[in-house]
Amino acid sequence: MGKLSRKSETTAAIQYALNRWEALIWYAEDGRIEIDNNAAERALRGVTLGRMNFIVNEPGCGGERAASIYCLIGNTKLRSLDLEAYLRHVLGVIADWPVNQVADLLPSNLKLDAHAS
Known part of the structure; x- marks a missing residue:
């Protein structure tokens, strides 16, 4: 780093890493961790697009219920x-x-056959 210009793209990339x-080491040591959060963002897209539909009577009340579901x-x-x-069993x-x-x-505590019907 001492030999690189502070404004070079290489210095910026090294500094970024x-x-x-800590997160990079965590990612490298645990094969279950995704390199990015694209899957989580895709999963939440429907929630964010329809969040106003979840507000029923009180502000936040419907959103909390939707978040739980x-x-x-x-x-x-x-x-x-x-x-x-799962829902059939629980209900x-x-x-x-x-x-x-x-x-x-x-779901984390229930012992259900993954393909049960």
Whole structure:
């Protein structure tokens, strides 16, 4: 770096990498991490385009509900669960489910066959 001009593109590229070194190491060590967040941005595009439709009575109330639903759907996809089977199961048992154990119904905690119907 001492031999490069401060204004050169090479210096800027090296400085960019150094400023993000921790994240770069994290990415290099964990093969599950994506190099960019394009997938997340594509997944949220529908939410941002329709966010005004989610505001029902109180500001933020509908948006919070929509965010919860989108998180639930996203987590079922992340875990390769059949969304319809997951929702059918949860809606079928939730009325009698103990309120203090509702977290057991989250996609990350539920043991469902990934291709169940």
